[in-house]
Amino acid sequence: MSAPQSPARRYRPPAPLGGRPRRLDSPWRRNAMAAGFLAPALIIIGLFTIWPMLSALRLSFTDASGFGDPEWVGLQNYVDVFSDPDLLKAVTNTVLYTVLFTPTAVLAALGLALLLNSPHLPFRSFFRTALFVPFVVSFAVAAFAWSYLIDPQVGLLNYWLRGMGIQMGNVLQDPTWAMPMVAFVAVWKLFGFYFVIFLAGLQDIPSSLYEAARMDGAGPWSRLRHVTLPLLSNTMAFVLIFAMIAALQAFDQIYVMTGGGPYGSTQTLVMEIYESGFRKLEIGFASALSYVLLIATLMLSLVQFAFFGRREKDMA
Numbered sequence: 001m002s003a004p005q006s007p008a009r010r011y012r013p014p015a016p017l018g019g020r021p022r023r024l025d026s027p028w029r030r031n032a033m034a035a036g037f038l039a040p041a042l043i044i045i046g047l048f049t050i051w052p053m054l055s056a057l058r059l060s061f062t063d064a065s066g067f068g069d070p071e072w073v074g075l076q077n078y079v080d081v082f083s084d085p086d087l088l089k090a091v092t093n094t095v096l097y098t099v100l101f102t103p104t105a106v107l108a109a110l111g112l113a114l115l116l117n118s119p120h121l122p123f124r125s126f127f128r129t130a131l132f133v134p135f136v137v138s139f140a141v142a143a144f145a146w147s148y149l150i151d152p153q154v155g156l157l158n159y160w161l162r163g164m165g166i167q168m169g170n171v172l173q174d175p176t177w178a179m180p181m182v183a184f185v186a187v188w189k190l191f192g193f194y195f196v197i198f199l200a201g202l203q204d205i206p207s208s209l210y211e212a213a214r215m216d217g218a219g220p221w222s223r224l225r226h227v228t229l230p231l232l233s234n235t236m237a238f239v240l241i242f243a244m245i246a247a248l249q250a251f252d253q254i255y256v257m258t259g260g261g262p263y264g265s266t267q268t269l270v271m272e273i274y275e276s277g278f279r280k281l282e283i284g285f286a287s288a289l290s291y292v293l294l295i296a297t298l299m300l301s302l303v304q305f306a307f308f309g310r311r312e313k314d315m316a
Contacts, residue, residue, distance in 0.1 A: 060287035070284065077288035087289075089264055090272040093179065097268055098247040100183035105191040105243050106236075112191075113198035114228070128199070135192040139252035142189045147172070147257050150181070175265040178258050182266055185253045190246060194239045201235035202228070241301050248297050269293050 060077055062070035081087065112131060116124055134142065149157045152170045161168050171177040205228065213223045229236075251270040254260065260267040260275070267275075269289065277286030 056287040056290060059284050060291055062284045064283040064287075065281045066283055067281070073284065077285050078292070080285060081289050081292050087269075087272060090267050090269050093264075093266060094248060094250075094268045096179055097183055097250055097266075098244060100180055101186050101247045101250070102240065102243045104183070105187045105194060106239055108187065109191045109194035109239065110198050110232075110236075113195050113202055114224075117199060117202045128196075131195055132192040134189050137189065139186075139189060140256055143185060143253035143256035146181075146185045146188075146253075172258055173262050175262050178262060178266050182250075182254050182257055185257070186246070186250060189253070190243070194243060197235060197239055198232070201232050205231050237304055237307075241304050244300055244304075245297055248293065248300075 059070065061072060061074055063073050063077075064070035115121070116127055116131075118124075121127075149155050150168070150171060152158055152168070158168055171181050209227050209231075210223055213227050218226065249270055250268055251274065254266050254268060254271055255274070258266045260271045270293070273286045273289050273293070276282045276289065
């Protein structure tokens with residue numbers, strides 16, 4: 001007589017990889033998982049951004065010099081910032097650099113973005129890549145390269161200009177031309193980033209708006225004025241704020257190319273912070289000057305945001 005057969009087992013699919021799925025219905029679980037993912041970035045930001053800023057704020061109320069225990073001086077460093085006659089020239093140079101750099105970089109980026117946004121232009125990808133490449137190069141490398149290019153003895157650019165009968169001379173030792181030259185290097189280095197941002201903004205504008213404007217008889221200038229520029233207002237605000245912040249923080253190419261000279265003609269606020277903190281060892285004064293520059297940058301950004309926000313409401 002044969003043995004009784006066991007009942008057939010029900011089929012169970014294999015467990016998913018990684019074990020049984022955890023339920024994330026609880027808000028506590030979701031918050032804990034979000035905190036776990038954010039923790040590494042928050043720790044890095046806290047250690048390398050927030051803590052140094054708080055330390056600099058504390059030092060700005062002391063006479064810290066890097067030696068000995070700093071003594072509390074209250075607001076004296078901030079009083080010295082606004083009463084130091086040497087800082088007036090640094091402020092003037094910073095404003096001059098900002099005026100030279102910001103409109104030139106923004107208008108060059110906008111014009112090239114408008115040109116390379118045309119679908120009928122050949123080799124668009126090549127030109128876009130070529131214009132963005134300088135942004136990848138570090139400021140120090142770009143400054144060294146341009147210093148050799150414009151060198152009056154061995155510079156390739158001076159050699160070409162002499163072949164055309166033009167004598168450029170040593171512009172980095174000329175108080176009149178030193179600041180425009182370092183601003184030009186910054187434009188060459190950074191406008192590719194602004195160009196890409198403008199190009200992305202242009203590609204977000206619906207083509208149907210241009211077709212409707214064209215059907216209404218609008219020419220290229222009218223389409224630019226009434227369609228392109230209004231819809232690029234937010235992008236323009238973003239680029240202007242970034243360009244102005246970059247101008248206020250100018251340091252690398254000035255340090256490499258001129259060191260603040262000649263005769264202090266390229267001594268900007270950031271160069272003054274470097275001189276005060278690392279050469280004169282007036283760390284408390286340098287920290288106070290850093291926070292004054294930070295507040296000025298924030299105020300300029302708020303003014304630009306308010307201006308473009310009101311303009312966007314008026315056009316809505």
